[in-house]
Amino acid sequence: MKIVAFKDPDYSSRVGEYDLLVNPETYKVTNEQQYSNADTTIGSSAQSAKFKGSGSGLFEILMFFDGTGMISKDKVDDQIKEVKELIYQYNGDIHEPNYLRVYWGTQSLFQGRLKSWKVNYTMLDMDGSPLRAEATATLVASVSAKKKAIEERKSSSDLTHVRTVLDGDNLPLMCHRIYGDSSYYIKVAQHNNLTNFRALKPGIKISFPPVI
Structure with missing residues (x-):
């Protein structure tokens, strides 16, 4: 050492x-x-x-x-x-x-x-x-x-983030991780054209836009 x-x-x-x-x-x-x-x-x-x-x-x-x-x-x-x-x-x-x-x-x-x-x-x-x-x-x-x-800029919620869905993930939970607020899940679902955000398939990629 x-x-x-x-x-x-x-x-x-x-x-x-x-x-x-x-x-x-x-x-x-x-x-x-x-x-x-x-x-x-x-x-x-x-x-x-x-x-x-x-x-x-x-x-x-x-x-x-x-x-x-x-x-x-x-x-x-x-x-x-x-x-x-x-x-x-x-x-x-x-x-x-x-x-x-x-x-x-x-x-x-x-x-x-x-x-x-x-x-x-x-x-x-x-x-x-x-x-x-x-x-x-x-x-x-x-x-x-x-x-x-x-480092703080990389994790900032005013940047677009792309995440891969893992087993057990759901949109409100993923929104909470990115924005600190799960209520953005509707906007994220609309942004990604998700018709059924309650049943996310593992492996798909979801884009999380900047919070406006």
């Missing part, structure tokens, strides 16, 4: 990289969705959760540092300094920390920026200098504004 640093949100201007001495046995990925309570009426029996947007995506890895000579001859402090300067330190060119991508082989596992950094020294020499340490790095997902706009 390696961490590659960039100084731009599009991850194109590479700064440097750090190869972990030992590949971690596990890593953690956390994603969340954010909601607000749409119904705040006093005395209501239940609340409706209204979608606000995607929350923070988090990626957590545990890095191992060894200065006993079994894995590396470099001092633990020097190893920690190397990776910390890459992922934690302030980059004067952009006036903020670097943007990061985590790779395992050729696969990109995560991209974002460092949220937190914690070091646990697990073995000390007689003079108190560290011989082994573990560092927990937590990254928060970061997508460039350009890429975000493209």
Whole structure:
């Protein structure tokens, strides 16, 4: 596993990289969705959760540092300094920390920026200098504004979408997926010249026009 640093949100201007001495046995990925309570009426029996947007995506890895000579001859402090300067330190060119991508082989596992950094020294020499340490790095997902706009545009309801009918699909359900409102099924049926929208045949393609 390696961490590659960039100084731009599009991850194109590479700064440097750090190869972990030992590949971690596990890593953690956390994603969340954010909601607000749409119904705040006093005395209501239940609340409706209204979608606000995607929350923070988090990626957590545990890095191992060894200065006993079994894995590396470099001092633990020097190893920690190397990776910390890459992922934690302030980059004067952009006036903020670097943007990061985590790779395992050729696969990109995560991209974002460092949220937190914690070091646990697990073995000390007689003079108190560290011989082994573990560092927990937590990254928060970061997508460039350009890429975000493209992705949001792809799923926008003001574009024409073409979908293939699958087993169990019905027009109101498909309309809800595209527009967030199943009541558009009549307009979609008319647009596609469907005479029997209640019995859609799997495999046919249906065009969903922009919402007007």
